[in-house]
Every structure is written in structure tokens, then in C-alpha cells.
Amino acid sequence: MPLSLEEAAAIAAQKETTHTTARATVQGMEEHLYTAIPVLDHGFIRVIDYMGDDSAITQAARVSYGKGTKSVSNDEGLIRYLMRHWHSTPFEMCEVKLHVKLPVFVARQWIRHRTANVNEYSARYSILDREFYIPAPEHLAAQSSTNNQGRGDVLQGEEAQRVLDYLRDDSIRAYDHYEAMLGTEDQQGLARELARMNLPANIYTQWYWKVDLHNLFHFLRLRADAHAQYEIRVYAEAICDVVKDWVPAAYAAFEDYRLGGAQLSAKGVAALKRMLAGEQMDAEKAGMTKGEWREFEALLA
Amino acid sequence: MPLSLEEAAAIAAQKETTHTTARATVQGMEEHLYTAIPVLDHGFIRVIDYMGDDSAITQAARVSYGKGTKSVSNDEGLIRYLMRHWHSTPFEMCEVKLHVKLPVFVARQWIRHRTANVNEYSARYSILDREFYIPAPEHLAAQSSTNNQGRGDVLQGEEAQRVLDYLRDDSIRAYDHYEAMLGTEDQQGLARELARMNLPANIYTQWYWKVDLHNLFHFLRLRADAHAQYEIRVYAEAICDVVKDWVPAAYAAFEDYRLGGAQLSAKGVAALKRMLAGEQMDAEKAGMTKGEWREFEALLA
Amino acid sequence: MPLSLEEAAAIAAQKETTHTTARATVQGMEEHLYTAIPVLDHGFIRVIDYMGDDSAITQAARVSYGKGTKSVSNDEGLIRYLMRHWHSTPFEMCEVKLHVKLPVFVARQWIRHRTANVNEYSARYSILDREFYIPAPEHLAAQSSTNNQGRGDVLQGEEAQRVLDYLRDDSIRAYDHYEAMLGTEDQQGLARELARMNLPANIYTQWYWKVDLHNLFHFLRLRADAHAQYEIRVYAEAICDVVKDWVPAAYAAFEDYRLGGAQLSAKGVAALKRMLAGEQMDAEKAGMTKGEWREFEALLA
Amino acid sequence: MPLSLEEAAAIAAQKETTHTTARATVQGMEEHLYTAIPVLDHGFIRVIDYMGDDSAITQAARVSYGKGTKSVSNDEGLIRYLMRHWHSTPFEMCEVKLHVKLPVFVARQWIRHRTANVNEYSARYSILDREFYIPAPEHLAAQSSTNNQGRGDVLQGEEAQRVLDYLRDDSIRAYDHYEAMLGTEDQQGLARELARMNLPANIYTQWYWKVDLHNLFHFLRLRADAHAQYEIRVYAEAICDVVKDWVPAAYAAFEDYRLGGAQLSAKGVAALKRMLAGEQMDAEKAGMTKGEWREFEALLA
Structure with a gap:
């Protein structure tokens, strides 16, 4: 259980x-x-907190476009128009603040999204808790043999057990030694800012993360994507469910245009036109590399 | 009156x-x-909206510093500590959204503060109103003879009248011609995105401006300063009064450490120590240029 | 001629x-x-200055992906891969600094791109030159009757002449009065920071603008687009020509995936699949609004 | 040695x-x-690369201030003026790109500086090297008993040895198991993005880091400070030595106004004036808390 009775x-x-x-x-x-x-x-x-709603988005757009936007009959249509044409600033008028508890290796990916405000628990200042992420057996995936940053089949039997043992035992030992280095009543103990070095990347940390809706959508597009690492994707998916309840019209537009949408190159558009005219196309005719053609075909399959 | 009855x-x-x-x-x-x-x-x-309060700042700080912050007995003391030591991220946890109506030349200074969200009325899309800033007589200042970006005495008599006439007449004429170029029922009219070119920098525009408290303080430090142009300073001062009611402890710390504080150079610190020891100092002894020494003396006067 | 002999x-x-x-x-x-x-x-x-080249992009990508990227046979392919998959950080490793002279109303659009460094000529500090943008007759476009922020036909005959006269005469008069307000030898003169209020938005200003390649591409995608206002588009197009000579592989990928590419919604992808399977589609079947369907059809025309 | 012969x-x-x-x-x-x-x-x-020099700073300032800046007789004086008055944008005109190899726990502090461009080695994509930071005996400091995020005396004898043994042995074991989990020729092996979880925070990573001079100075002010953790401070100090050779006038101004300077509160300024007038002051008279007074006294000692 992630929370103590006191916290609950x-x-x-x-x-x-x-x-x-x-x-x-x-x-x-x-x-x-x-x-x-x-x-x-x-x-x-x-x-922890939020600012704005769907109306805050259209209100901001209507300040920009003045009376001109009256022609768009309703808020939902206007929000879809803004999303379709990359008018991103009205979405910045909404803001949300989350408290997140997450493994350090997930935090390291997350923090690459720079346009957000963060206050993280400081292991320089305070002592981390003994909590580590140990994957459930069904998420103990092998390295993909085709994709350098992907996963293959789930590990089975002895190998799975061996991996779980390593992760569990090393976490426990690392934390035992972390505590031992921090010292006891009789000993001075190593500085916290040094002792934390011994802790592996599956230890949990936590932070407050505040972000505007435009930048949150950007985060969700990359991290709720099927190619994102499972361990960050589940956070993104949990956030998606919250955003759906917060700004339903904006989330629906995001789902249609970003999560479910696709980006075509000029070559892709040209190839499509020929295909719609009945022509049989291939990578060479389309002027694409094999990799590009594979992705293009997958999109239309 | 800035608002119509309908708006009120x-x-x-x-x-x-x-x-x-x-x-x-x-x-x-x-x-x-x-x-x-x-x-x-x-x-x-x-x-238009706000997120957070003084407690949101200390709450964020306490996530970072954990149990370590318990030693600081109260929120006010912790906020002062954060401000004194440039721990800026907790202040980013508060956010405010303002609707501002302001002359274009003020907007051009304001927008240089990049870490904020803005939706401005679009004169490409819509027609601007006939509203211009005309300084009150007591703000019709002459160019400073000593400071390239400062003001001197207030203009008087004939010269003042001449300046006011120019500003008023040219505004009226520019707007008349703007309207004339936009066309009438019989004429097509020039595109709005071109006609706006004729409008001077004292015309009013408006925008939604959303910013976090840390970046707002940075804006206020520069724009509520005595050296800021009067026409933006009055906006900054109006915002200061609002912030005081929003986050009183943070504002008090800001006032003490930023608005009322001073930055000393290493040379300034060294000079001070000698002065406190009873030595009579001057620019040369302090290793300062005349300009630096003048500012240093003014600080301690 | 934009430059004096001395400057040349x-x-x-x-x-x-x-x-x-x-x-x-x-x-x-x-x-x-x-x-x-x-x-x-x-x-x-x-x-004025630049940093990096096409190799700086792939070098940065190879630091991230290590030996994994060896499978991509060449730099051009890797750059196309990065562009296709929105891996934007390697493009941030290139930086360019431009000196730009531009009308104020163009500068006001330009500055909305926040992730860049800017130093603009200060009309608070210095006196602006007597230079105004007056459109060439072939760019004196009427307001579009269908698009609130677009242009229609070019104005002709008497109306065109009237508009040009307004723009020219008002510019001259505004500048004459600007100078008059600034004072003469006998008079104190109005503060420069106030006198500038009288100047219209077609006056020229100038700035140094420094930006990384990722953010420059974002600027170019929006401003070199056919829907951008002509007066900023010509700046974007001039920059495109420079970027082509600077990072030819990155620019080619940008042209294919961004400038010439298209964004499909989930509904658009679904409609396409049905069209490729031979079905006759319309807005209703596709679940699109008329506006969306119009844009979708235009893409494939 | 940090580099292989091949790299050298x-x-x-x-x-x-x-x-x-x-x-x-x-x-x-x-x-x-x-x-x-x-x-x-x-x-x-x-x-790896750099853009601009001291002259790029003054050139940008002179674009802003026009002829007004001629009164400042030389570049060095102008740079000091800009630094003293927080005119930060001219410093943004210089840019530097570094390749940095650093322990993960240092990287986690470093990345909190958001206004920079980063490409980090991806342990999701590639396999990390077996390199760990093990403090030299003279940096094996005890926790400070007075400062929650500080260091006390250096550990001695048996305790020091015990700590070093933990850090070394756990690093070796963690890496052995990391390799073992990644699999051998006969085994599929755990996905790299999961196996990396086992690695402690003292493992080395590397990245390309590109930043403008203004934001670099901000980084250096916080990280070259005596209160920064030793392990990041040595990086900041190494960068200081480089910046000194790159932009000597800007670095000298930074050293005088930021590194060696001090920030006084309004209360501090008021107290100083009374002290210079001969009055004996204390915390109560100055209206400061004990902590503030302690810092104030330390500054003038």
C-alpha cells in the first residue's frame, strides 16, 4: 500500500x-x-491543485480572436479547431499540480520535460524510505531483438526467478548498507549526500510537479505512447484518466489529434494520393527508405 | 471608465x-x-484565477527538505529562509492569471518576460477599439539630462500643450484612417492585418497573462523599481497590492529581500568592512569606478 | 537600401x-x-554567428543512443529518423544568431516565440530612425471575406491610392511630431520613452535574435506557412534559405516532415483506411465537422 | 584515466x-x-563548441541602448554595468557546449537547471560502462551535526574503511548482476531499460550540455558556492576556469558581483547605516531572527 494510515x-x-x-x-x-x-x-x-477548465481555453482563444470566434458555434468545436491548428497558447491557461511517488529511473525520464515546476524530496537533506520497485512477473520482459529500446517476450522460469532475486536482494543489501553508513547513535555516520550514492535506480522518490495543459499534453503524447517504457506509461495513463475528468473537451481533441493521430511526410501525402487514385505503391516508388515505408504501411494497415 | 456597463x-x-x-x-x-x-x-x-497560497510554498519546500525543515519553527520563517537563499522552486508552485488592458508600448516591455503564458487580442483577426493612452499633465516629463533612459522635470505651459495636442490629434487621425482603410459597406477594405500598421504605440491592447509567483516576483522587482518607466510601474504596483493579499508572507519576504534589498559586489563588501573599522573610503581605495562608487554611497546614505 | 555605406x-x-x-x-x-x-x-x-552543423545533430543523438545507432547507416537517415519521431533535443545542439531589421508589427508576432534570446533596439534609450514599411502595390490586399485572419484580392485604383496615401502621410506626420516632441536645442523636449508612443506599428526596429535549431524549425513551420501573414513570411523564407546552406540534411528532413507534411486525426486515419478499401466517404461517415472534412479533402486533392 | 587511448x-x-x-x-x-x-x-x-566572446555581449547591449552606450568608455565598464544592474539578455548571446562525464547523483542535481539543452547517454538504449565514483578518503565526510545538508569532519579509521568497502563492493556486485541480467549468448536477457534499475547512483553517465552564458552563470553561482555538494562543485570550478579563458571581462564581473558579492535585505541595509553611524547593533535592534543576524554578521566579519 503506497500510503500509511496516518497519510490516509x-x-x-x-x-x-x-x-x-x-x-x-x-x-x-x-x-x-x-x-x-x-x-x-x-x-x-x-x-493537489488545479486551475481552469475547458472554458478557460476558449475564453483565452476568444480574447485573441475577439468577435471573430463567434462563428465557431460552440466550445467543443473551437477547442478542436485550436488543437488541429497547433494554437497551443490557450491550452497553457490551465494548470495542474500533482504529487507523484515514482522510482528514480522513471523520475530521470520524466524530468527531461523542462517546462514544468518541480520540488523533489532531497536525499541530500533527508533519509529515503526503504521502498523499491520490483516488477511484477508479467512485466519482466526480455530485451527486444529488433528494437534497441524495446521489450520482447516475458522472461520465464529460472531466468525470471534469477532476475527477481537479483533485483530484490541487491535492493535490500544496498539499503541495509545505506542505513549502516548513515551511522548509529555511537557513530558519526557518513553524510547523507554521500550515503545516497549506494542506492539503486529502482528506489522510490517523490515530488510535486506542476505543469500547464499544453505541456502536459506534450508529456502525455510521448509517455502514454505505446513505445514509451511501461513503467512511465502507467503514470501517463493514470494522468490521462484524471485529465479526462478535468477538461473533457480538450482531452477528447487531444485523443483524436495527438494520441490517435499520425504525422505524414510530404512523401507520404504524395504516395497516398497515388494510392487513392488506384496505383500500387512501394518504398521505391514513394521515395522512402525501407524503415519509413514500414511505418507508413503500418499506419494504414 | 475602462469598462462598459455590460462588462461591469x-x-x-x-x-x-x-x-x-x-x-x-x-x-x-x-x-x-x-x-x-x-x-x-x-x-x-x-x-481571473489563482492557484496556491503561502502554505503551498512551504508544503513544496517540506517535500524537498523532508523532516529537516521541522527545525524552522513556522511558515513565515521558512519562506524568509527560502527567499534569502534563492530557493526559487517552491515559489513556482503558486500561479496567477490576470486580464490586463494596457498600451502597446507597455505591452512590448512586458512581453520580454518570457516565462509566462499569454493570449493577446489579435488585431490581425479583430478590430481594435478607439482607445489611446494620453499622459496626465503631471506625467508629461522631459528627457532626463543625466540618464539616457530616465525622465526629468514635468513639461510646462506651451510646450506641454503642444505635446498633448500632437499625441491627441495624431491618435485620432491614425484611428480615423485605420477605420477608413478597413472599408465601408461599399468597399472591400484593406486587410485588418495591414490596416493595424497605422496605429501608434499608445493604443490599448489587452491580454490574459498567467505566471508563477517566482517569475512574477522577478517581473515586479524590475518593473516596480524606481527606474522602471512610470507607465509600466503603475501596473506593477497594482499587481503588488494584489499579491500582498494573496500570499502575505511571501510578499513580505520579497519586499524585504528584493524590493528593499541591495546587491553588494565583493569590492563593496570589502569596502564596508574597512568603513566599519573606521577607515575613510573613496572610489580609488575601494577599487571602484566613479559610477560604482556613486551607487555604493547612495545605498548607504 | 537597408544599409548605409558606412555599415556596408x-x-x-x-x-x-x-x-x-x-x-x-x-x-x-x-x-x-x-x-x-x-x-x-x-x-x-x-x-552574425552560428554553432554546429548536421554532424552536431547526429553526434548528440549518438551520445544518447550509444552503439545502438550504428545500425542507421548514415547521418542523413539518422536525421530523418529523429525528425520523424519528434526526437527534438539533438536539433537543439545547433544555434544561430541573426541581426534582423523589421517593422514593429512583425516584431510583435515574432516575439511570441519565447524560447530564444533577444536584444532589441531601445526606443526608451535611443531615437528611432525615420523608416517605415509601406507595402508594395501588389501586397496591398483586401480583407478576406471568408477567413478572419486572411487576405483577399489586391486593392486597385483609387482605393489602393487612398490607402497608400494614408500610410505614407500618417507615417511622415507621426515621425515629424515625434522629432518635434523630442525637442530642439532651445527646448527640453519630451522624454524619449514617452515620445515613441506617437510612432505607428509600421516603423522599423531591429534586434539580435539567437535561437536553437529545434525552436527555429518551430518558428519556420508556423511563419513560413501559407497562412502566415505575408510580412513575416518573407522573413521566414529568407531564413529558410540560410538554414538550407547551414544544415542541409536537417533542413531537407524538416521540409519533408514539417513544411510539406500533414497531421491526421484518428478520424482521418480511419477514413483513409476506408477510402483505400474503396469506400466513398463524406463528412458524416467520417464523423468530422464540415470544416474538418474540408481540410481533410484539401489535403488529398 | 577517464579516456581510452582510442578516445584520446x-x-x-x-x-x-x-x-x-x-x-x-x-x-x-x-x-x-x-x-x-x-x-x-x-x-x-x-x-565541444562555443559561440561569442566578450564583444558579443557589448555588441548586443549596444544594439539595445544605441548611441547611448558610447558614454561608457570601454567594454569592460559596460559589462560590469550590465552585471550590476541585472541586464541579463546580452549575456545570453554567448553559448557553450560541453561534453560531461559525471556520476548519476550529480547529474540529478545538475538537470534541475532547466534552461539548457541536454542529450544524455541512454541506458534504455545502450549498456552502461563499469565505472563508479568512489570518494577519495579525504572526501569521505561525516554528516554535519548543525546543517542538514552539510558535511562535518572526515571519517577516520575503521568507519572510513567500512564505508569504502560498502561503496566498492556494492558497486561491483550491482554491476555484476546488471551484466548477468542482460543475458549471455545462450539467454535472452532482461530488457536493458529494466536491468539498469539495479545500478546505484554513483555510476557514471555522460551527456552533451549546451547553455547560454547567463544561465551558465546562474548554474555556477549556485554550484561553485561553498554550500554546494563537493561532487558537483568540482565540476562547477572546472567550468569556471574555462569561462575565465573564454569571456575574461564577463567572468571578472561575475566573480565580483555574484560569486564574491552579497545580497542585503532592507533590514540589513538599515542596520548597516546605523552601524556606520556608530551604533552598536544586535538581532533584536535590527529586527532580524537569530539565523538572519548570524548570516549578516558572518558577511561583515
């Missing part, structure tokens, strides 16, 4: 402490507020 | 439409919400 | 002052260095 | 391959180019 009680109290506000308020998000949504074996995401 | 009624309605929320809520900001605070002759700022 | 001589001298460097150097860019490429009636772009 | 030969070849350029060129940086400067036991920094 604190969350319940936060949810019950309500205020009156004239700000834009979304019922679906109020229900998510503070509640920990479990991810992986010890992780979670929690909505 | 819409604002009153927004203020009355309240919701129940479990989010952090600040009474002082609820009172500001939607209300237009007049700035200059036709401009205003309005708070 | 200074540029010639800069081009002749050469150094020996072990940095990545691109012959095509060395030829562009410092030379002003004319844009509009008084504007220009000039390359 | 490649660097020597890069240094010898020179070109002619008309770009701003700095002799001191040409000498640094490509050469690995050792940091810690296996790390290094290497300059």
Missing part, C-alpha cells in the same frame, strides 16, 4: 475541508483532489 | 457565481476575483 | 577578418556571415 | 583539424576545445 487520514481531512470560491471549478477534479491513485507497486499520483 | 454587469455575475472547492483558497483573492483595478487612463488589471 | 564597409571588413578554429565550420554559412539579405522595403536579416 | 587519439585529431572562419574566435577556448579536463575519479568536462 490526512488526505481524508483535506478532502473534507472545503471553501467557497468564485473560481472556475470542475466537479470531476474536486473528487480527485488529494486522493492517491496507485501506480506500480508503491507509487501513486495525487491531484 | 458580467463581472458582478461572475463574482456571485460561487462553488464549493477543497482547493487552497485565499479570502483576499476571492475579493479581488474578476474586479477591474483601474490603471492609467483606460487600462486595468483583473485577477 | 563595416560588414565587408568583418567578412575579411578571419581566424583559425577547430570548431565545426560550414562553408555555406561562412559565406552568409554578416551579409545583409534584404527583406521588405527597408528590412534585412544577417547571420 | 580521436580528440587529438579533432584539435588538429582546423578551419578558417569569420566568426568571433577566442584563442583561449581554441586551446580548450575537445580536451578532457579530469574531474573526480573518472569524470571530465570537455568544451
Whole structure:
């Protein structure tokens, strides 16, 4: 369980402490507020705060386009138009703050998204908890033989057991020695900022992460994608479910144009036109490399 | 008056439409919400939304520093500590969204602050209103004779009148011709994206501007400063008054450490030590240029 | 002519002052260095400095992907792969610095691209030159009757003349009064930071603009697009010609995947599959609005 | 030794391959180019490319301030003026690209500086080398008893040995098991993106890091500071030595105003004035907390 009883009680109290506000308020998000949504074996995401709703997006667009936008009959249509034409600034008018508990190797991928605000638990300042991510047997995947950054079949039997033993035993030993180095009552102990060096990348950390909706969609497009590593994808998927309740019209447009959409090259567009005219195409005729053609065919299969 | 009766009624309605929320809520900001605070002759700022409060700052700091921060006895002390030591990320956890109406030449200075989200009224898309900033007589300042980007005495008599006439007449004529170029029922009219070229920099525009507290403080430090141009400083000062009601502890720390504080060079620190030891110093002894010494003396005067 | 004789001589001298460097150097860019490429009636772009080349992109990618990238046989293929899969960080390893002279209303659109470094001529500090953009007769377009931010036919005859007269006369008068307000030897004169208010948006300003290749491509995709306003598009096109000489492989990939490419929604992909299977589709069957269907059809026409 | 013979030969070849350029060129940086400067036991920094010099800073400032800046007699004075008054944009006109090899726990601090471009070696894609940071005995510091994020005395004797044994043995074992999990010829092996979880934070990674001079100075101010963790400070100090050779005037101003300077609060300024007037001050009279007063006294000691 990712939360202690004490933490669960604190969350319940936060949810019950309500205020009156004239700000834009979304019922679906109020229900998510503070509640920990479990991810992986010890992780979670929690909505701590949010700003704006679907209307905040169209309101911002209408400031830009003035009376001109009256022709777009409704908010949903306007949001789809903005998404389709990469008018990204109105989506920046919404903001969300999450509390996330996640393994360090996931945090290292996550932080590459620079346009966000972060406060992470400091292992220089404080002592990390003894919590490690150990994959469930069904996620213990072999290296893909075709894709350098992909996974193949799930490991089985003895090999699976051997791998799990390594991960578990090394985590325990690393943490035991971390504690031992930090010292006891009799000993001074190594500085925390040095002792943490011994901890492996599957240890859990946590942070507050605040981001606007445009940059969140960018994160979700890359990290909820089928090619993303499973361990970050599950966080992205949990966030997708929250965003759906927060800004339903914007999320629907995002799903249609980004998550489910596709990018064609000029060569791809040209090839499509010939195919629609009945021509039989191949990589050579399309002027594509084999890799490009393979991806192009997969899109239309 | 910056707002039409219709707009004032819409604002009153927004203020009355309240919701129940479990989010952090600040009474002082609820009172500001939607209300237009007049700035200059036709401009205003309005708070449209906000996220977080003083506690959001210390909460973020406590995630980073864990149990270590318990030694700082209270939130106010922790906020002062964070400000003093340039720990800027906790301040990024608060966010505010303003609706601002401002002259174009002020907007051009404002937009140089890049870490913010903006949706501006588009004169490519829509027609601008006939509203121009004309300085009040007491702000019709002469060029400073000593400071290239500063103001001197207030212009008087005939010269003042001549300047006001130029500004008023040219604004009216430019807008008349803007309208004339846009065409009438009988004429096609010049494209709006071209006709706007004729409008001077004192015409009013408006935008939604969303920014986190850290970057807002940076904006306020530069723009609420005595050296900032008067016409942007009044916007900064109006925002300062709002921020004071939003995050009083953070604003007090900002006022003490940034607005009222001073930056000393290594040479300045060395000079101070000698002065405290009773030595009589001058530019040469301090190893400063005359300009540096003048600023250093002014600080301690 | 955008440059004075004095400036032209200074540029010639800069081009002749050469150094020996072990940095990545691109012959095509060395030829562009410092030379002003004319844009509009008084504007220009000039390359002042650059960092990196096509190899800097693949080198950065190879640091990330290590030996894995050896399978991609050549640099061009790797660059196309990175562009296709939105791996944007390697493109950020190239940087270019331009000196740009441009009308203020173009500068106002340009500056909305926030991830860049800018130093603009300060009309608070210095006096602007008497140079205004006056469109050539063939660019004096009417407002589009179908597109709120587009242009229609070119204005003709008397209306065209009237518009040109307004733009020219108002520019001259505004500048005359700007000068008059700045004062003479006998008069103090209005502060420069105030006098500039009288100047219309077609006056020229200038700046140094430094940007990385990823963000430059983003700028070019939006501003070299057929829907961009003509007056910024010509700057984007001039920059495209420079980039082609700087990083030819990256530019070719950009042209194929971004400038000439297209974004399909999930609905668009589904519709395409049915069309390739021989089905006759329309907006309703595709689940698209009329606007979406129109854009979708235009893509495949 | 941080580099293999093969790598050393490649660097020597890069240094010898020179070109002619008309770009701003700095002799001191040409000498640094490509050469690995050792940091810690296996790390290094290497300059891969640079753009601009001291003159690029003043040139950008002069574009902004026009003829007004002629009054500042020389480049050095202008650079000091810009630094003193927080005019940061001219410093953004210089850019540097480094290749850095560093332990993961250092990389995690480093990456918090968001305004930079990074390409890191991907342990998802490729296999990490068996290289770990093991502190030299003189850096094996105990936890500070007064500062939560500081170091105390150096560990001695048996405790030091025990800590070193933990760090060395656990690193070796973690890497052995990492290799074992990756599989052999007979076995499929665990996916690389999972196997890396077992590696501790003292393993070395590497990246290309590109940053402008303003943001680099911000990084150096925080990381070359006496309160920064030793293991990142040595990187910052190595970079300081490079910057000194690159932009000597800017670095001197940075050293005087930032590294060696001090920030005073309004209360601090007020207290100073009273002290200079001969008054005996203490925390209470100054209206400071004990912590603030302690820091204030330390500054003037």
C-alpha cells in the first residue's frame, strides 16, 4: 500500500475541508483532489491543485480572436479547431499540480520535460524510505531483438526467478548498507549526500510537479505512447484518466489529434494520393527508405 | 471608465457565481476575483484565477527538505529562509492569471518576460477599439539630462500643450484612417492585418497573462523599481497590492529581500568592512569606478 | 537600401577578418556571415554567428543512443529518423544568431516565440530612425471575406491610392511630431520613452535574435506557412534559405516532415483506411465537422 | 584515466583539424576545445563548441541602448554595468557546449537547471560502462551535526574503511548482476531499460550540455558556492576556469558581483547605516531572527 494510515487520514481531512470560491471549478477534479491513485507497486499520483477548465481555453482563444470566434458555434468545436491548428497558447491557461511517488529511473525520464515546476524530496537533506520497485512477473520482459529500446517476450522460469532475486536482494543489501553508513547513535555516520550514492535506480522518490495543459499534453503524447517504457506509461495513463475528468473537451481533441493521430511526410501525402487514385505503391516508388515505408504501411494497415 | 456597463454587469455575475472547492483558497483573492483595478487612463488589471497560497510554498519546500525543515519553527520563517537563499522552486508552485488592458508600448516591455503564458487580442483577426493612452499633465516629463533612459522635470505651459495636442490629434487621425482603410459597406477594405500598421504605440491592447509567483516576483522587482518607466510601474504596483493579499508572507519576504534589498559586489563588501573599522573610503581605495562608487554611497546614505 | 555605406564597409571588413578554429565550420554559412539579405522595403536579416552543423545533430543523438545507432547507416537517415519521431533535443545542439531589421508589427508576432534570446533596439534609450514599411502595390490586399485572419484580392485604383496615401502621410506626420516632441536645442523636449508612443506599428526596429535549431524549425513551420501573414513570411523564407546552406540534411528532413507534411486525426486515419478499401466517404461517415472534412479533402486533392 | 587511448587519439585529431572562419574566435577556448579536463575519479568536462566572446555581449547591449552606450568608455565598464544592474539578455548571446562525464547523483542535481539543452547517454538504449565514483578518503565526510545538508569532519579509521568497502563492493556486485541480467549468448536477457534499475547512483553517465552564458552563470553561482555538494562543485570550478579563458571581462564581473558579492535585505541595509553611524547593533535592534543576524554578521566579519 503506497500510503500509511496516518497519510490516509490526512488526505481524508483535506478532502473534507472545503471553501467557497468564485473560481472556475470542475466537479470531476474536486473528487480527485488529494486522493492517491496507485501506480506500480508503491507509487501513486495525487491531484493537489488545479486551475481552469475547458472554458478557460476558449475564453483565452476568444480574447485573441475577439468577435471573430463567434462563428465557431460552440466550445467543443473551437477547442478542436485550436488543437488541429497547433494554437497551443490557450491550452497553457490551465494548470495542474500533482504529487507523484515514482522510482528514480522513471523520475530521470520524466524530468527531461523542462517546462514544468518541480520540488523533489532531497536525499541530500533527508533519509529515503526503504521502498523499491520490483516488477511484477508479467512485466519482466526480455530485451527486444529488433528494437534497441524495446521489450520482447516475458522472461520465464529460472531466468525470471534469477532476475527477481537479483533485483530484490541487491535492493535490500544496498539499503541495509545505506542505513549502516548513515551511522548509529555511537557513530558519526557518513553524510547523507554521500550515503545516497549506494542506492539503486529502482528506489522510490517523490515530488510535486506542476505543469500547464499544453505541456502536459506534450508529456502525455510521448509517455502514454505505446513505445514509451511501461513503467512511465502507467503514470501517463493514470494522468490521462484524471485529465479526462478535468477538461473533457480538450482531452477528447487531444485523443483524436495527438494520441490517435499520425504525422505524414510530404512523401507520404504524395504516395497516398497515388494510392487513392488506384496505383500500387512501394518504398521505391514513394521515395522512402525501407524503415519509413514500414511505418507508413503500418499506419494504414 | 475602462469598462462598459455590460462588462461591469458580467463581472458582478461572475463574482456571485460561487462553488464549493477543497482547493487552497485565499479570502483576499476571492475579493479581488474578476474586479477591474483601474490603471492609467483606460487600462486595468483583473485577477481571473489563482492557484496556491503561502502554505503551498512551504508544503513544496517540506517535500524537498523532508523532516529537516521541522527545525524552522513556522511558515513565515521558512519562506524568509527560502527567499534569502534563492530557493526559487517552491515559489513556482503558486500561479496567477490576470486580464490586463494596457498600451502597446507597455505591452512590448512586458512581453520580454518570457516565462509566462499569454493570449493577446489579435488585431490581425479583430478590430481594435478607439482607445489611446494620453499622459496626465503631471506625467508629461522631459528627457532626463543625466540618464539616457530616465525622465526629468514635468513639461510646462506651451510646450506641454503642444505635446498633448500632437499625441491627441495624431491618435485620432491614425484611428480615423485605420477605420477608413478597413472599408465601408461599399468597399472591400484593406486587410485588418495591414490596416493595424497605422496605429501608434499608445493604443490599448489587452491580454490574459498567467505566471508563477517566482517569475512574477522577478517581473515586479524590475518593473516596480524606481527606474522602471512610470507607465509600466503603475501596473506593477497594482499587481503588488494584489499579491500582498494573496500570499502575505511571501510578499513580505520579497519586499524585504528584493524590493528593499541591495546587491553588494565583493569590492563593496570589502569596502564596508574597512568603513566599519573606521577607515575613510573613496572610489580609488575601494577599487571602484566613479559610477560604482556613486551607487555604493547612495545605498548607504 | 537597408544599409548605409558606412555599415556596408563595416560588414565587408568583418567578412575579411578571419581566424583559425577547430570548431565545426560550414562553408555555406561562412559565406552568409554578416551579409545583409534584404527583406521588405527597408528590412534585412544577417547571420552574425552560428554553432554546429548536421554532424552536431547526429553526434548528440549518438551520445544518447550509444552503439545502438550504428545500425542507421548514415547521418542523413539518422536525421530523418529523429525528425520523424519528434526526437527534438539533438536539433537543439545547433544555434544561430541573426541581426534582423523589421517593422514593429512583425516584431510583435515574432516575439511570441519565447524560447530564444533577444536584444532589441531601445526606443526608451535611443531615437528611432525615420523608416517605415509601406507595402508594395501588389501586397496591398483586401480583407478576406471568408477567413478572419486572411487576405483577399489586391486593392486597385483609387482605393489602393487612398490607402497608400494614408500610410505614407500618417507615417511622415507621426515621425515629424515625434522629432518635434523630442525637442530642439532651445527646448527640453519630451522624454524619449514617452515620445515613441506617437510612432505607428509600421516603423522599423531591429534586434539580435539567437535561437536553437529545434525552436527555429518551430518558428519556420508556423511563419513560413501559407497562412502566415505575408510580412513575416518573407522573413521566414529568407531564413529558410540560410538554414538550407547551414544544415542541409536537417533542413531537407524538416521540409519533408514539417513544411510539406500533414497531421491526421484518428478520424482521418480511419477514413483513409476506408477510402483505400474503396469506400466513398463524406463528412458524416467520417464523423468530422464540415470544416474538418474540408481540410481533410484539401489535403488529398 | 577517464579516456581510452582510442578516445584520446580521436580528440587529438579533432584539435588538429582546423578551419578558417569569420566568426568571433577566442584563442583561449581554441586551446580548450575537445580536451578532457579530469574531474573526480573518472569524470571530465570537455568544451565541444562555443559561440561569442566578450564583444558579443557589448555588441548586443549596444544594439539595445544605441548611441547611448558610447558614454561608457570601454567594454569592460559596460559589462560590469550590465552585471550590476541585472541586464541579463546580452549575456545570453554567448553559448557553450560541453561534453560531461559525471556520476548519476550529480547529474540529478545538475538537470534541475532547466534552461539548457541536454542529450544524455541512454541506458534504455545502450549498456552502461563499469565505472563508479568512489570518494577519495579525504572526501569521505561525516554528516554535519548543525546543517542538514552539510558535511562535518572526515571519517577516520575503521568507519572510513567500512564505508569504502560498502561503496566498492556494492558497486561491483550491482554491476555484476546488471551484466548477468542482460543475458549471455545462450539467454535472452532482461530488457536493458529494466536491468539498469539495479545500478546505484554513483555510476557514471555522460551527456552533451549546451547553455547560454547567463544561465551558465546562474548554474555556477549556485554550484561553485561553498554550500554546494563537493561532487558537483568540482565540476562547477572546472567550468569556471574555462569561462575565465573564454569571456575574461564577463567572468571578472561575475566573480565580483555574484560569486564574491552579497545580497542585503532592507533590514540589513538599515542596520548597516546605523552601524556606520556608530551604533552598536544586535538581532533584536535590527529586527532580524537569530539565523538572519548570524548570516549578516558572518558577511561583515
